[in-house]
Amino acid sequence: MCATRTQDIDATVEQAEAIRKAGGDLVRVAVDSAKDVEALAEIRRQTRANLVVDLQENYRLAALVAPHVDKVRYNPGHLYHHEREKPVREKVRFLAEVAREHDCAIRVGVNCGSVDPELKARHPEDDIAAMVESALQHCALLDDLGFDRYVVSLKDSHPRKVIEGNTRFAALRPDVPLHLGVTEAGIPPEGVIKTRVAFEQLLSRGIGDTLRVSLTLPNPRKHEEITVGRQILADVAAGRFRSVPVFDDDKLNIISCPSCSRVENEAFVGLAEQVREMTAYARDHALTIAVMGCRVNGPGETDDADLGLWCGPTTVNLKRGPESIGSFRYDEVLDRLRLELDRLIAARGGAGGKTSDA
Numbered sequence: 144m145c146a147t148r149t150q151d152i153d154a155t156v157e158q159a160e161a162i163r164k165a166g167g168d169l170v171r172v173a174v175d176s177a178k179d180v181e182a183l184a185e186i187r188r189q190t191r192a193n194l195v196v197d198l199q200e201n202y203r204l205a206a207l208v209a210p211h212v213d214k215v216r217y218n219p220g221h222l223y224h225h226e227r228e229k230p231v232r233e234k235v236r237f238l239a240e241v242a243r244e245h246d247c248a249i250r251v252g253v254n255c256g257s258v259d260p261e262l263k264a265r266h267p268e269d270d271i272a273a274m275v276e277s278a279l280q281h282c283a284l285l286d287d288l289g290f291d292r293y294v295v296s297l298k299d300s301h302p303r304k305v306i307e308g309n310t311r312f313a314a315l316r317p318d319v320p321l322h323l324g325v326t327e328a329g330i331p332p333e334g335v336i337k338t339r340v341a342f343e344q345l346l347s348r349g350i351g352d353t354l355r356v357s358l359t360l361p362n363p364r365k366h367e368e369i370t371v372g373r374q375i376l377a378d379v380a381a382g383r384f385r386s387v388p389v390f391d392d393d394k395l396n397i398i399s400c401p402s403c404s405r406v407e408n409e410a411f412v413g414l415a416e417q418v419r420e421m422t423a424y425a426r427d428h429a430l431t432i433a434v435m436g437c438r439v440n441g442p443g444e445t446d447d448a449d450l451g452l453w454c455g456p457t458t459v460n461l462k463r464g465p466e467s468i469g470s471f472r473y474d475e476v477l478d479r480l481r482l483e484l485d486r487l488i489a490a491r492g493g494a495g496g497k498t499s500d501a
C-alpha cells in the first residue's frame with residue numbers, strides 16, 4: 144500500500160513502482176477527494192503497477208475511481224454510515240455495476256474491528272462469527288447479482304483471529320478466493336512475526352489465494368512489506384516453517400497501522416516506535432496498545448484496545464478503550480501514555496507482577 148500523499152503524484156508513482164519492482168502484484172492507493180481522483184488518473188498513466196483503491200464510507204466514490212484501477216475494496220462495515228435509509232443490497236448492486244462497467248474486481252474486505260454493528264450485536268461473545276457472517280452475507284449478495292470477480296478478506300490485528308476467521312470461512316465457502324492479511328500488524332520484527340504466524344498456519348492448510356503484509360514502516364521502506372510476504376511464501380512452499388504456531392496472548396501487544404496517504408503527521412511512524420520502546424517495561428502484561436495514523440480509521444480502530452492513540456496533524460488523541468482521555472502534543476503524549484499504562488496495570492492488581500519502575 145502506498146503511504147505517500149496521493150496528490151503528490153511523483154512520490155506516489157515512485158512508491159508504486161518500488162512496490163511493483165519488489166514483486167507486488169497490486170498496489171493500493173488511498174482516495175478521499177475529487178483532487179485525489181484527479182491525481183489517481185495521472186498515477187494510472189505513469190505506473191505499470193496494477194492499482195486498487197480502498198473505498199471508505201463514501202461507497203459512491205467507486206464510480207469515480209473505477210475507471211483508473213483494477214480492483215476496488217469495500218468494507219461491509221462501512222456501508223452503514225452514508226444513506227442509512229438505503230438497503231445495503233442496493234449499495235452492493237451499485238458497486239457491482241460500477242465494477243462490471245469498468246472491468247474491475249472487487250474485494251469484500253471484512254475487518255474484525257469494524258464489523259456491521261447489527262452482526263456485532265447478534266454475536267456479542269464471538270466477534271469472529273460476526274466477521275464470518277458479514278463475509279458470507281456479502282458473498283450471497285454478489286452471487287445473487289451474478290458478479291463473480293470478487294475475493295474476500297477477513298482481517299484482524301491478532302493472528303489467532305485471522306487464522307480462525309479464515310479457517311471458518313474457507314470451510315463454508317471453499318469456492319471463494321481468500322485474500323489473507325494481519326491488519327495493523329505493527330513494526331518489524333513483531334509485525335513480521337504476527338504475519339508469519341497467521342500465514343504459515345493458513346497457507347499450509349491450503350487456505351489463501353492472495354496476501355498482503357501490513358507493517359508500520361517509513362515511506363522509503365514501504366516496499367519491504369512485499370519482500371516479507373514473498374519470503375513467507377517461499378518458505379511455506381519449501382516447507383520451511385519458522386513460527387511458533389501460537390501467538391502469545393499473555394504479553395503486551397502493540398498494534399499499529401501500516402500508514403497510508405491519510406497520515407497527517409509523518410511523526411506517526413516514529414511515535415509507534417517510541418511507544419514500543421517506552422512500553423517495554425510492561426511486556427509481561429496482557430494489554431493491547433493501538434497506534435493509528437489518522438482520524439479516518441483511528442477513532443474506530445482503537446476502540447477495542449486497552450489504550451489507543453490516533454494521530455492528528457498537531458496532536459495525538461489518547462483513549463482508554465472507547466473512552467477519550469484527551470489530545471496531547473506529540474512530545475507530551477508518551478508521558479501521559481505511561482501514566483495511563485501504570486494505572487491500568489495497578490488496577491489489574493499488577494497482573495504479571497511488574498511496575499513501571501522495572
Ligand code: SF4
Nearest residue numbers: 400402403436437440
Ligand atoms: S489508520 Fe489511517 S493512516 Fe493508518 S492505514 Fe488506516 S487509514 Fe491509513
